[in-house]
Amino acid sequence: MPLPSDSPDTPEAPRAAGAPEAPAAWRDPKRHLWLLGLLIPAFPFLSWGLTTTTGLGVFWWTGPLVLYAIFPIVDHLIGKDSANPPDSAIALLEQDRYYRWCTFLYLPLQYSGLVLGCWLITRGDLSAVDRIGLTLTLGGVAGIAINTAHELGHKTEALERRLSRIALAQTWYGHFYVEHNHGHHIRVATPEDPASARLGESFWRFLPRTVLGSLTSAWRLEERRLRRRGRSVWSPHNTVLNSWALSLVLFTALALAFGPGVLPYLTAQAVFGFCLLEVINYTEHYGLKRERTPSGRYERCAPRHSWNSDNVASNVFLYHLQRHSDHHAHPTRRYQSLRHFDEAPEMPTGYAGMIVLAYVPPLWRRVMDPRVLAHYDGDVTRANLQPPRRKRLLARYGAAAPRG
Template structure:
C-alpha cells in the first residue's frame, strides 16, 4: 500500500509542477483576425498597397519563416496534468474571443474596401486578408463544433457565417470523422488526385452529405427537413444570409463581390487543409468488411510551432481524429503518425501546384506504406496507370 501511495504522490507532484509553456502564446491566434486593422496601419504609414494583404502575408510568409527557424514542438503534457488542462477555462476563452475580433475585422475590412482609394489589386489583397480571417475562423469553428456544450456549438455556427460554410458544422462532425481515410469520405484526398480536382469533389460531396445527415436526423425525430429552427444546415446558412444582408445594407451593393471573393478564399483555405490532412491515407478493413477504428497513422501530423499556435493545434491532427472531443491544448504529438515536411500554410500553397505537391508528398506517402499500393487510397482514374506501371 505504501508503494501505491508513493506512486500516486509522484504523479500528483508531476502534475503540480508541470506548466504549459505555450499558455499565453495561444493569444497569438488573434493576430489573424486583427490583420485588417494591421493592414490599414501599415498601408497608411508605409504607403505600400501590398500590405492590404497582411493576413495572407502573415500566414503564407511570416509564419512559415518562424517555423523554419523554430524547433519542432514535440512536447506533450503529462497524463497526470491532462484533466486539469482540459478543464482550464482560459483555453476555451481564447477561442471565444476570436469571434468578436473576427467580426470587428470583417466590418472594418468592408469599410476599408468602400472608403479607401484602392485599385483592383489592392481590393483583392484586402479580400485575401478577410478570406484568411474567415478561413482561420472556420478552424475556430472546428474547435468549438466538436464540443458538447450548446453555447460552443452555436458559436461554431457564428464563426462559419462569414465564409457561408455553415454546413461544415454538420458534415465535419457526423460525416468526415466517421468516414475519414476511406474512399467514401469527400474530404479525404486520394493519392494522385490534384487539389483542383479535390476541391469541387469535397465542396459538393460535403454539402450533399450534410444535407442527407440532417434530413435523416430530423426524420427520426419527426421534424420537417425544412425547419429553420431544427435543421442545423439551414439555420447556419440563415446566419450568413442575415450577415451578408446587413453588410450590404450598411456598405452598399459594391461590397457584395468582395464578400463573395473573401468567402471563396476562406473555403479554399479550409479545403487546402482538408486536402493535405489525409492525402492518400487509407484505413484497413476488418474481417467483417467494416473499416477499422481511426488511428494516428490515418492523419498527417505536423509539429511546426508557429502554425500550430495560429491554428489551435489543428496540425496535431492525428490525435484529434483519435480523440475528437479532446480540446486543442491537450492534443499530443504522435511520433507514429506520418509527418508533414512543413506547416499547413506552406503545404496549402504547394498543393496549388500539383507537380510540386506530387514531388514532395508522394514519396512520403509511398514510404509510409512501404510502397504497397494496395494499402493506399488511390484516385480511381490513376489506379489503372499505377498498377500497370
C-alpha cells in the same frame, strides 16, 4: 444534435519517446503563445494601420503575404516541438478556461475586422488592386475562422457550439458543422469521405469534389436526423438551413450598411476562405486509408490515418490542428491537450508550407507520394488511390510482397 465524444475505454496514447514523467506542477510552455492566434483576425486592422503609416499599398495584402510567405519561413526557423502534456495534467488543462477565451476572442475580432474591411472597400479611397488585397486578407481571416469553428464545434457546451456556427457565417460554410462532426469523423481516410484526399489526386481535382460532396453529405445527414425525429427537412430545426440563415442575415446587414456594391467582395472573401479550409483538408489525410476488417467494416481510425506536424508556429496559430491524429481519436479533447504520436506519419513541414506545395501538383507529388508509399512499406495498393489514376499508380509503383 449528438456530437462525437471520447469513449471511456479509449486507450491513452503513449508518451512521446523520451518524455519525462509528469511533475506535480507542470505548466504548459505554450500557454501564452496561444494568444498569438488572435493576430490573424487582427489582419484588417494591421493592414489599415501599416498602410496609413507607411503609405504602402502592399500592406492591404497582409493576409496572403503572412499565410503564404512569412508563416512557412517562420515555421522552418522555429522548428518542431513533439513534447506532450503529461497524462496527469490533461484534466486540469481541459478545465482551464483561459484556453477557451483564446478561441472566444477570435470572433469579436473577426467580425469587427470584417466591418472595417467593408467600410474601407466601399468608401472609395482604395484602388482596385488594393481592394483585391484587402478582400483576400478578409478571406484569410474567414478561412482560419473555420478552424476556430472546428475547435468550438466539437465541444459539448451549447455556447461553444453556437459560437462555432457564428464563426462559419462569414464563409457560408455552416454545413461544415454537420458534415465534419457526423460525416468526416465517421468516414475519414476512406474512399467514401469527400474530405479525404486520394493518392494521385491534385488539390484542384479535390476542391470541387470536397466542396460539393461535403455540402450534399451535410444535407443528407441532417435530413436523416430530422426524419428520425419525425420532422421535415424544411423546418426551423434544420441545422444546415439555420447556419445558412446566419450568413444571409450577415451579408444582408452588411449590404444595407455599406451598399450592394460590397456583395462581390463579400462573396470573393467567402470563396477564398473556404478554399483555404479545403486545402488544409487536402493535406490532412492525403493517400491514407483505413483497411476493412473481416466483418466488412472499416477498422477504427488510428494515428496512422492522419498526417501530423509538430511545427510550433503553425500549431500555435491553428490551435494544434496539426496534431490531427489525437483529434480523430478524441474529437472533444481541447486543443491544448492534444498529443504527438510517434506512429503517426509526419509531414515535412507545417500546414503553412504544405498548402503552398498543394497548389503546385507536381511539387506536391514529388514530396508527398514517396512518403505515402513509404508509410505503406512500398505497397501502393494499401493507399487510398484516385480511381482515374489507379492503373497508372499501380504500373508505376507496383505492390510490395504480401505481409507475413
